[in-house]
Amino acid sequence: MNPLASSLNYNCVLCFYVLHKKW
Incomplete structure (x- = not known):
């Protein structure tokens, strides 16, 4: 998995x- 994509996904979840x- 792409680290950047994972970071973005985590950020999205955190923001939500x-x-x-x-x-």
């Missing part, structure tokens, strides 16, 4: 989690 927590 933070957004959900924020709201």
